[in-house]
Amino acid sequence: MIIVTSGSNYIDIDAYAGIIAYANLLNLKGIPAKAVSTAKLNESITPSLLNLNTVLDEYEKSDSDNFIILDVSNKDYFDNIVNESKIIEIIDHHTGFEEYWKEILKEKSRIEFIGAVATIIVEDYEKENLLDNMSKDIALLLMSAILDNTLNFKAKVTDQRDIKAYKKLSKIVGNIDNFEEKYFLECQKSIEANLEKSIENDTKNEKTCDILPDTFSQLTLWNKDFILNNKENVYKILDKMSPEWMLNVISLEEGKSYIIANNELVKRNIEKLFEKAFKTDIMELDSVWLRKEIIKKARNINFKN
Ligand SMILES: [Mn+2]
Incomplete structure:
Protein backbone atom coordinates (compact mmCIF):
# COMPACT_ATOMS: atom_id res chain seq x y z
CA MET A 1 0.00 0.00 0.00
CA ILE A 2 1.12 3.56 -0.67
CA ILE A 3 0.74 5.77 2.41
CA VAL A 4 0.45 9.51 1.71
CA THR A 5 1.36 11.44 4.85
CA SER A 6 3.00 14.60 6.18
CA GLY A 7 4.59 16.04 9.33
CA SER A 8 4.66 15.08 13.00
CA ASN A 9 3.18 17.11 15.89
CA TYR A 10 0.82 19.42 14.00
CA ILE A 11 -0.43 19.53 10.42
CA ASP A 12 -2.20 22.47 8.78
CA ILE A 13 -4.86 22.61 6.08
CA ASP A 14 -2.26 22.50 3.27
CA ALA A 15 -0.91 19.16 4.51
CA TYR A 16 -4.39 17.83 5.37
CA ALA A 17 -5.97 18.77 2.01
CA GLY A 18 -2.86 17.68 0.13
CA ILE A 19 -2.63 14.13 1.48
CA ILE A 20 -6.38 13.48 1.06
CA ALA A 21 -6.41 14.89 -2.48
CA TYR A 22 -3.22 13.13 -3.57
CA ALA A 23 -4.28 9.72 -2.23
CA ASN A 24 -7.57 10.25 -4.06
CA LEU A 25 -5.73 11.09 -7.30
CA LEU A 26 -3.71 7.87 -7.05
CA ASN A 27 -6.95 5.93 -6.45
CA LEU A 28 -8.50 7.53 -9.55
CA LYS A 29 -5.46 6.29 -11.48
CA GLY A 30 -6.09 2.77 -10.13
CA ILE A 31 -3.22 2.84 -7.61
CA PRO A 32 -4.14 1.80 -4.05
CA ALA A 33 -3.19 4.58 -1.61
CA LYS A 34 -4.26 5.86 1.79
CA ALA A 35 -4.14 9.35 3.34
CA VAL A 36 -2.81 8.91 6.87
CA SER A 37 -1.68 11.28 9.63
CA THR A 38 -1.08 10.71 13.33
CA ALA A 39 -0.42 14.43 13.95
CA LYS A 40 -2.77 16.92 15.63
CA LEU A 41 -4.79 19.14 13.31
CA ASN A 42 -4.26 22.88 13.80
CA GLU A 43 -6.82 25.74 13.72
CA SER A 44 -6.59 26.18 9.94
CA ILE A 45 -8.64 22.97 9.57
CA THR A 46 -11.98 24.46 10.56
CA PRO A 47 -15.09 22.64 11.89
CA SER A 48 -16.84 23.12 8.50
CA LEU A 49 -13.94 21.49 6.67
CA LEU A 50 -13.94 18.60 9.15
CA ASN A 51 -17.65 18.13 8.43
CA LEU A 52 -17.07 17.52 4.73
CA ASN A 53 -17.32 14.10 3.19
CA THR A 54 -13.54 13.67 3.24
CA VAL A 55 -11.62 11.85 5.94
CA LEU A 56 -8.19 10.54 6.73
CA ASP A 57 -7.74 6.76 6.48
CA GLU A 58 -6.95 4.38 9.30
CA TYR A 59 -3.41 3.12 9.28
CA GLU A 60 -2.68 -0.59 9.38
CA LYS A 61 1.05 -1.06 9.41
CA SER A 62 2.53 -3.41 6.84
CA ASP A 63 6.15 -4.11 5.87
CA SER A 64 5.28 -3.59 2.22
CA ASP A 65 4.18 0.04 2.77
CA ASN A 66 5.75 2.79 0.69
CA PHE A 67 5.50 6.43 1.71
CA ILE A 68 4.78 9.68 -0.07
CA ILE A 69 5.50 12.80 2.04
CA LEU A 70 3.75 16.12 1.49
CA ASP A 71 4.39 19.65 2.81
CA VAL A 72 7.56 18.77 4.73
CA SER A 73 11.02 17.70 3.55
CA ASN A 74 13.05 17.95 6.78
CA LYS A 75 13.25 14.31 7.86
CA ASP A 76 13.30 15.27 11.56
CA TYR A 77 9.65 16.27 11.19
CA PHE A 78 8.11 13.36 9.27
CA ASP A 79 5.07 11.60 10.72
CA ASN A 80 6.15 8.88 13.15
CA ILE A 81 4.76 6.11 10.90
CA VAL A 82 7.27 6.89 8.12
CA ASN A 83 10.02 4.41 7.30
CA GLU A 84 12.62 6.63 5.67
CA SER A 85 14.09 3.96 3.42
CA LYS A 86 10.62 3.37 1.94
CA ILE A 87 9.93 6.93 0.80
CA ILE A 88 9.08 6.99 -2.91
CA GLU A 89 8.09 10.63 -3.42
CA ILE A 90 8.26 14.03 -1.70
CA ILE A 91 6.21 17.10 -2.62
CA ASP A 92 6.98 20.24 -0.62
CA HIS A 93 7.47 24.02 -0.75
CA HIS A 94 9.91 24.55 2.13
CA THR A 95 13.56 25.27 1.51
CA GLY A 96 16.63 23.52 2.91
CA PHE A 97 16.46 19.88 1.83
CA GLU A 98 15.89 20.10 -1.91
CA GLU A 99 19.38 18.91 -2.90
CA TYR A 100 19.37 16.03 -0.42
CA TRP A 101 16.13 14.59 -1.78
CA LYS A 102 16.90 15.30 -5.43
CA GLU A 103 19.95 13.05 -5.03
CA ILE A 104 17.89 10.19 -3.56
CA LEU A 105 14.54 10.48 -5.34
CA LYS A 106 15.50 12.22 -8.62
CA GLU A 107 12.35 13.51 -10.36
CA LYS A 108 10.22 12.11 -7.53
CA SER A 109 11.49 14.92 -5.33
CA ARG A 110 9.29 17.87 -6.18
CA ILE A 111 10.20 20.78 -3.93
CA GLU A 112 8.98 24.03 -5.48
CA PHE A 113 8.83 27.46 -3.87
CA ILE A 114 5.24 28.46 -4.41
CA GLY A 115 2.41 29.39 -2.04
CA ALA A 116 0.91 25.97 -1.32
CA VAL A 117 1.52 22.27 -1.87
CA ALA A 118 -2.20 22.16 -2.72
CA THR A 119 -1.38 24.02 -5.94
CA ILE A 120 1.01 21.27 -7.08
CA ILE A 121 -1.68 18.65 -6.40
CA VAL A 122 -4.24 20.60 -8.47
CA GLU A 123 -1.72 20.74 -11.34
CA ASP A 124 -1.23 16.96 -11.04
CA TYR A 125 -4.97 16.35 -11.44
CA GLU A 126 -4.88 18.61 -14.48
CA LYS A 127 -1.93 16.76 -16.06
CA GLU A 128 -3.78 13.47 -15.64
CA ASN A 129 -6.97 14.98 -17.07
CA LEU A 130 -8.78 14.11 -13.85
CA LEU A 131 -9.87 17.56 -12.66
CA ASP A 132 -13.43 16.72 -13.73
CA ASN A 133 -13.34 13.74 -11.38
CA MET A 134 -12.39 15.81 -8.33
CA SER A 135 -15.18 16.02 -5.75
CA LYS A 136 -16.47 19.41 -4.56
CA ASP A 137 -15.38 18.59 -1.02
CA ILE A 138 -11.79 17.90 -2.01
CA ALA A 139 -11.82 21.10 -4.08
CA LEU A 140 -13.01 23.03 -0.99
CA LEU A 141 -10.16 21.59 1.10
CA LEU A 142 -7.60 22.56 -1.53
CA MET A 143 -9.05 26.08 -1.90
CA SER A 144 -8.80 26.59 1.87
CA ALA A 145 -5.21 25.34 1.79
CA ILE A 146 -4.21 27.86 -0.88
CA LEU A 147 -5.95 30.70 0.99
CA ASP A 148 -4.30 29.79 4.29
CA ASN A 149 -0.77 29.26 3.02
CA THR A 150 -0.77 32.41 0.83
CA LEU A 151 -2.55 34.59 3.47
CA ASN A 152 -5.37 35.32 1.03
CA PHE A 153 -2.78 35.78 -1.78
CA LYS A 154 -1.09 38.62 0.13
CA ALA A 155 2.02 36.72 1.28
CA LYS A 156 5.17 37.26 -0.75
CA VAL A 157 5.42 33.51 -1.49
CA THR A 158 2.23 33.71 -3.55
CA ASP A 159 2.79 32.57 -7.15
CA GLN A 160 0.67 32.97 -10.28
CA ARG A 161 0.32 29.18 -10.19
CA ASP A 162 -1.51 29.45 -6.83
CA ILE A 163 -3.96 31.95 -8.30
CA LYS A 164 -4.56 29.79 -11.39
CA ALA A 165 -5.10 26.63 -9.34
CA TYR A 166 -7.53 28.47 -7.04
CA LYS A 167 -9.60 29.60 -10.05
CA LYS A 168 -9.80 26.02 -11.37
CA LEU A 169 -11.00 24.80 -7.97
CA SER A 170 -13.63 27.57 -7.77
CA LYS A 171 -15.12 26.26 -11.01
CA ILE A 172 -15.48 22.77 -9.51
CA VAL A 173 -17.06 24.07 -6.31
CA GLY A 174 -19.47 26.43 -8.08
CA ASN A 175 -20.67 29.72 -6.67
CA ILE A 176 -19.95 30.39 -3.02
CA ASP A 177 -20.28 34.03 -2.03
CA ASN A 178 -17.28 35.40 -0.15
CA PHE A 179 -15.64 32.01 0.40
CA GLU A 180 -12.39 33.71 1.48
CA GLU A 181 -14.16 35.75 4.14
CA LYS A 182 -16.14 32.74 5.38
CA TYR A 183 -13.03 30.60 5.67
CA PHE A 184 -10.90 33.14 7.51
CA LEU A 185 -13.76 34.27 9.78
CA GLU A 186 -14.16 30.68 10.89
CA CYS A 187 -10.44 30.46 11.69
CA GLN A 188 -10.77 33.80 13.50
CA LYS A 189 -13.67 32.46 15.58
CA SER A 190 -11.49 29.76 17.11
CA ILE A 191 -8.83 32.37 17.89
CA GLU A 192 -11.46 34.55 19.57
CA ALA A 193 -12.86 31.63 21.54
MN1 LIG B 1 2.22 24.30 3.08
Whole structure:
Protein backbone atom coordinates (compact mmCIF):
# COMPACT_ATOMS: atom_id res chain seq x y z
CA MET A 1 0.00 0.00 0.00
CA ILE A 2 1.12 3.56 -0.67
CA ILE A 3 0.74 5.77 2.41
CA VAL A 4 0.45 9.51 1.71
CA THR A 5 1.36 11.44 4.85
CA SER A 6 3.00 14.60 6.18
CA GLY A 7 4.59 16.04 9.33
CA SER A 8 4.66 15.08 13.00
CA ASN A 9 3.18 17.11 15.89
CA TYR A 10 0.82 19.42 14.00
CA ILE A 11 -0.43 19.53 10.42
CA ASP A 12 -2.20 22.47 8.78
CA ILE A 13 -4.86 22.61 6.08
CA ASP A 14 -2.26 22.50 3.27
CA ALA A 15 -0.91 19.16 4.51
CA TYR A 16 -4.39 17.83 5.37
CA ALA A 17 -5.97 18.77 2.01
CA GLY A 18 -2.86 17.68 0.13
CA ILE A 19 -2.63 14.13 1.48
CA ILE A 20 -6.38 13.48 1.06
CA ALA A 21 -6.41 14.89 -2.48
CA TYR A 22 -3.22 13.13 -3.57
CA ALA A 23 -4.28 9.72 -2.23
CA ASN A 24 -7.57 10.25 -4.06
CA LEU A 25 -5.73 11.09 -7.30
CA LEU A 26 -3.71 7.87 -7.05
CA ASN A 27 -6.95 5.93 -6.45
CA LEU A 28 -8.50 7.53 -9.55
CA LYS A 29 -5.46 6.29 -11.48
CA GLY A 30 -6.09 2.77 -10.13
CA ILE A 31 -3.22 2.84 -7.61
CA PRO A 32 -4.14 1.80 -4.05
CA ALA A 33 -3.19 4.58 -1.61
CA LYS A 34 -4.26 5.86 1.79
CA ALA A 35 -4.14 9.35 3.34
CA VAL A 36 -2.81 8.91 6.87
CA SER A 37 -1.68 11.28 9.63
CA THR A 38 -1.08 10.71 13.33
CA ALA A 39 -0.42 14.43 13.95
CA LYS A 40 -2.77 16.92 15.63
CA LEU A 41 -4.79 19.14 13.31
CA ASN A 42 -4.26 22.88 13.80
CA GLU A 43 -6.82 25.74 13.72
CA SER A 44 -6.59 26.18 9.94
CA ILE A 45 -8.64 22.97 9.57
CA THR A 46 -11.98 24.46 10.56
CA PRO A 47 -15.09 22.64 11.89
CA SER A 48 -16.84 23.12 8.50
CA LEU A 49 -13.94 21.49 6.67
CA LEU A 50 -13.94 18.60 9.15
CA ASN A 51 -17.65 18.13 8.43
CA LEU A 52 -17.07 17.52 4.73
CA ASN A 53 -17.32 14.10 3.19
CA THR A 54 -13.54 13.67 3.24
CA VAL A 55 -11.62 11.85 5.94
CA LEU A 56 -8.19 10.54 6.73
CA ASP A 57 -7.74 6.76 6.48
CA GLU A 58 -6.95 4.38 9.30
CA TYR A 59 -3.41 3.12 9.28
CA GLU A 60 -2.68 -0.59 9.38
CA LYS A 61 1.05 -1.06 9.41
CA SER A 62 2.53 -3.41 6.84
CA ASP A 63 6.15 -4.11 5.87
CA SER A 64 5.28 -3.59 2.22
CA ASP A 65 4.18 0.04 2.77
CA ASN A 66 5.75 2.79 0.69
CA PHE A 67 5.50 6.43 1.71
CA ILE A 68 4.78 9.68 -0.07
CA ILE A 69 5.50 12.80 2.04
CA LEU A 70 3.75 16.12 1.49
CA ASP A 71 4.39 19.65 2.81
CA VAL A 72 7.56 18.77 4.73
CA SER A 73 11.02 17.70 3.55
CA ASN A 74 13.05 17.95 6.78
CA LYS A 75 13.25 14.31 7.86
CA ASP A 76 13.30 15.27 11.56
CA TYR A 77 9.65 16.27 11.19
CA PHE A 78 8.11 13.36 9.27
CA ASP A 79 5.07 11.60 10.72
CA ASN A 80 6.15 8.88 13.15
CA ILE A 81 4.76 6.11 10.90
CA VAL A 82 7.27 6.89 8.12
CA ASN A 83 10.02 4.41 7.30
CA GLU A 84 12.62 6.63 5.67
CA SER A 85 14.09 3.96 3.42
CA LYS A 86 10.62 3.37 1.94
CA ILE A 87 9.93 6.93 0.80
CA ILE A 88 9.08 6.99 -2.91
CA GLU A 89 8.09 10.63 -3.42
CA ILE A 90 8.26 14.03 -1.70
CA ILE A 91 6.21 17.10 -2.62
CA ASP A 92 6.98 20.24 -0.62
CA HIS A 93 7.47 24.02 -0.75
CA HIS A 94 9.91 24.55 2.13
CA THR A 95 13.56 25.27 1.51
CA GLY A 96 16.63 23.52 2.91
CA PHE A 97 16.46 19.88 1.83
CA GLU A 98 15.89 20.10 -1.91
CA GLU A 99 19.38 18.91 -2.90
CA TYR A 100 19.37 16.03 -0.42
CA TRP A 101 16.13 14.59 -1.78
CA LYS A 102 16.90 15.30 -5.43
CA GLU A 103 19.95 13.05 -5.03
CA ILE A 104 17.89 10.19 -3.56
CA LEU A 105 14.54 10.48 -5.34
CA LYS A 106 15.50 12.22 -8.62
CA GLU A 107 12.35 13.51 -10.36
CA LYS A 108 10.22 12.11 -7.53
CA SER A 109 11.49 14.92 -5.33
CA ARG A 110 9.29 17.87 -6.18
CA ILE A 111 10.20 20.78 -3.93
CA GLU A 112 8.98 24.03 -5.48
CA PHE A 113 8.83 27.46 -3.87
CA ILE A 114 5.24 28.46 -4.41
CA GLY A 115 2.41 29.39 -2.04
CA ALA A 116 0.91 25.97 -1.32
CA VAL A 117 1.52 22.27 -1.87
CA ALA A 118 -2.20 22.16 -2.72
CA THR A 119 -1.38 24.02 -5.94
CA ILE A 120 1.01 21.27 -7.08
CA ILE A 121 -1.68 18.65 -6.40
CA VAL A 122 -4.24 20.60 -8.47
CA GLU A 123 -1.72 20.74 -11.34
CA ASP A 124 -1.23 16.96 -11.04
CA TYR A 125 -4.97 16.35 -11.44
CA GLU A 126 -4.88 18.61 -14.48
CA LYS A 127 -1.93 16.76 -16.06
CA GLU A 128 -3.78 13.47 -15.64
CA ASN A 129 -6.97 14.98 -17.07
CA LEU A 130 -8.78 14.11 -13.85
CA LEU A 131 -9.87 17.56 -12.66
CA ASP A 132 -13.43 16.72 -13.73
CA ASN A 133 -13.34 13.74 -11.38
CA MET A 134 -12.39 15.81 -8.33
CA SER A 135 -15.18 16.02 -5.75
CA LYS A 136 -16.47 19.41 -4.56
CA ASP A 137 -15.38 18.59 -1.02
CA ILE A 138 -11.79 17.90 -2.01
CA ALA A 139 -11.82 21.10 -4.08
CA LEU A 140 -13.01 23.03 -0.99
CA LEU A 141 -10.16 21.59 1.10
CA LEU A 142 -7.60 22.56 -1.53
CA MET A 143 -9.05 26.08 -1.90
CA SER A 144 -8.80 26.59 1.87
CA ALA A 145 -5.21 25.34 1.79
CA ILE A 146 -4.21 27.86 -0.88
CA LEU A 147 -5.95 30.70 0.99
CA ASP A 148 -4.30 29.79 4.29
CA ASN A 149 -0.77 29.26 3.02
CA THR A 150 -0.77 32.41 0.83
CA LEU A 151 -2.55 34.59 3.47
CA ASN A 152 -5.37 35.32 1.03
CA PHE A 153 -2.78 35.78 -1.78
CA LYS A 154 -1.09 38.62 0.13
CA ALA A 155 2.02 36.72 1.28
CA LYS A 156 5.17 37.26 -0.75
CA VAL A 157 5.42 33.51 -1.49
CA THR A 158 2.23 33.71 -3.55
CA ASP A 159 2.79 32.57 -7.15
CA GLN A 160 0.67 32.97 -10.28
CA ARG A 161 0.32 29.18 -10.19
CA ASP A 162 -1.51 29.45 -6.83
CA ILE A 163 -3.96 31.95 -8.30
CA LYS A 164 -4.56 29.79 -11.39
CA ALA A 165 -5.10 26.63 -9.34
CA TYR A 166 -7.53 28.47 -7.04
CA LYS A 167 -9.60 29.60 -10.05
CA LYS A 168 -9.80 26.02 -11.37
CA LEU A 169 -11.00 24.80 -7.97
CA SER A 170 -13.63 27.57 -7.77
CA LYS A 171 -15.12 26.26 -11.01
CA ILE A 172 -15.48 22.77 -9.51
CA VAL A 173 -17.06 24.07 -6.31
CA GLY A 174 -19.47 26.43 -8.08
CA ASN A 175 -20.67 29.72 -6.67
CA ILE A 176 -19.95 30.39 -3.02
CA ASP A 177 -20.28 34.03 -2.03
CA ASN A 178 -17.28 35.40 -0.15
CA PHE A 179 -15.64 32.01 0.40
CA GLU A 180 -12.39 33.71 1.48
CA GLU A 181 -14.16 35.75 4.14
CA LYS A 182 -16.14 32.74 5.38
CA TYR A 183 -13.03 30.60 5.67
CA PHE A 184 -10.90 33.14 7.51
CA LEU A 185 -13.76 34.27 9.78
CA GLU A 186 -14.16 30.68 10.89
CA CYS A 187 -10.44 30.46 11.69
CA GLN A 188 -10.77 33.80 13.50
CA LYS A 189 -13.67 32.46 15.58
CA SER A 190 -11.49 29.76 17.11
CA ILE A 191 -8.83 32.37 17.89
CA GLU A 192 -11.46 34.55 19.57
CA ALA A 193 -12.86 31.63 21.54
CA ASN A 194 -9.43 30.99 22.96
CA LEU A 195 -7.77 34.38 22.89
CA GLU A 196 -5.20 33.92 25.62
CA LYS A 197 -3.91 30.63 24.25
CA SER A 198 -3.90 31.96 20.68
CA ILE A 199 -1.84 35.00 21.70
CA GLU A 200 0.55 32.88 23.75
CA ASN A 201 0.99 30.42 20.88
CA ASP A 202 1.97 33.19 18.51
CA THR A 203 4.24 35.25 20.77
CA LYS A 204 8.00 35.16 20.42
CA ASN A 205 10.00 35.99 23.55
CA GLU A 206 13.56 36.57 22.45
CA LYS A 207 15.97 39.42 21.93
CA THR A 208 15.99 40.08 18.19
CA CYS A 209 17.58 43.55 18.00
CA ASP A 210 17.99 46.78 19.96
CA ILE A 211 14.90 48.52 18.60
CA LEU A 212 12.12 45.97 19.05
CA PRO A 213 10.79 44.66 22.36
CA ASP A 214 11.67 41.05 23.18
CA THR A 215 7.97 40.17 23.50
CA PHE A 216 6.65 40.28 19.93
CA SER A 217 3.19 38.83 19.34
CA GLN A 218 1.30 38.28 16.08
CA LEU A 219 -2.30 37.43 15.19
CA THR A 220 -3.51 36.65 11.66
CA LEU A 221 -7.18 37.59 11.37
CA TRP A 222 -9.79 38.38 8.73
CA ASN A 223 -10.34 41.79 10.30
CA LYS A 224 -9.09 43.69 13.32
CA ASP A 225 -12.46 44.65 14.85
CA PHE A 226 -12.55 41.95 17.49
CA ILE A 227 -9.11 42.86 18.80
CA LEU A 228 -9.93 46.58 18.90
CA ASN A 229 -13.20 45.89 20.68
CA ASN A 230 -11.40 43.73 23.24
CA LYS A 231 -8.35 45.91 23.73
CA GLU A 232 -8.39 45.76 27.53
CA ASN A 233 -8.42 41.98 27.49
CA VAL A 234 -5.65 41.82 24.90
CA TYR A 235 -3.52 44.32 26.86
CA LYS A 236 -4.03 42.34 30.06
CA ILE A 237 -2.80 39.14 28.41
CA LEU A 238 0.29 40.84 26.94
CA ASP A 239 1.09 42.99 30.00
CA LYS A 240 1.25 39.76 31.96
CA MET A 241 4.06 38.54 29.68
CA SER A 242 6.13 41.73 29.78
CA PRO A 243 5.78 45.50 30.39
CA GLU A 244 7.31 46.00 26.93
CA TRP A 245 5.53 44.22 24.09
CA MET A 246 4.24 44.76 20.57
CA LEU A 247 1.44 43.01 18.71
CA ASN A 248 1.30 42.68 14.92
CA VAL A 249 -2.31 42.22 13.80
CA ILE A 250 -2.52 41.06 10.18
CA SER A 251 -5.88 42.06 8.70
CA LEU A 252 -6.38 39.87 5.64
CA GLU A 253 -9.56 41.66 4.58
CA GLU A 254 -7.68 44.93 4.15
CA GLY A 255 -4.34 43.35 3.26
CA LYS A 256 -2.42 45.31 5.87
CA SER A 257 -0.83 45.06 9.29
CA TYR A 258 -1.62 47.07 12.41
CA ILE A 259 1.00 47.41 15.12
CA ILE A 260 -0.38 47.73 18.64
CA ALA A 261 1.78 48.82 21.58
CA ASN A 262 1.10 50.61 24.89
CA ASN A 263 4.61 51.32 26.16
CA GLU A 264 5.90 54.80 25.27
CA LEU A 265 9.50 53.73 24.60
CA VAL A 266 8.38 50.81 22.43
CA LYS A 267 6.06 53.12 20.50
CA ARG A 268 8.77 55.73 19.93
CA ASN A 269 11.16 53.10 18.54
CA ILE A 270 8.55 51.66 16.19
CA GLU A 271 7.70 55.18 15.00
CA LYS A 272 11.35 55.72 14.08
CA LEU A 273 11.49 52.34 12.37
CA PHE A 274 8.48 52.94 10.11
CA GLU A 275 8.73 56.76 10.02
CA LYS A 276 5.06 56.86 10.93
CA ALA A 277 3.07 57.98 13.96
CA PHE A 278 0.91 55.94 16.32
CA LYS A 279 -2.72 57.00 16.71
CA THR A 280 -3.02 56.42 20.44
CA ASP A 281 -1.83 52.80 20.63
CA ILE A 282 -2.24 51.74 16.99
CA MET A 283 -0.10 52.21 13.91
CA GLU A 284 -1.55 51.35 10.52
CA LEU A 285 0.97 49.98 8.01
CA ASP A 286 0.69 50.11 4.23
CA SER A 287 0.62 46.35 3.58
CA VAL A 288 0.86 42.93 5.21
CA TRP A 289 4.04 42.75 7.26
CA LEU A 290 5.01 39.41 8.76
CA ARG A 291 6.86 39.46 12.09
CA LYS A 292 9.99 38.07 10.44
CA GLU A 293 9.91 40.88 7.87
CA ILE A 294 9.59 43.54 10.61
CA ILE A 295 12.54 42.03 12.50
CA LYS A 296 14.59 42.00 9.31
CA LYS A 297 13.85 45.68 8.70
CA ALA A 298 14.70 46.55 12.31
CA ARG A 299 18.01 44.70 12.16
CA ASN A 300 19.01 46.52 8.99
CA ILE A 301 18.38 49.96 10.42
CA ASN A 302 20.73 51.74 12.79
CA PHE A 303 19.64 54.69 14.84
CA LYS A 304 20.34 56.21 18.20
CA ASN A 305 17.66 56.22 20.88
MN1 LIG B 1 2.22 24.30 3.08
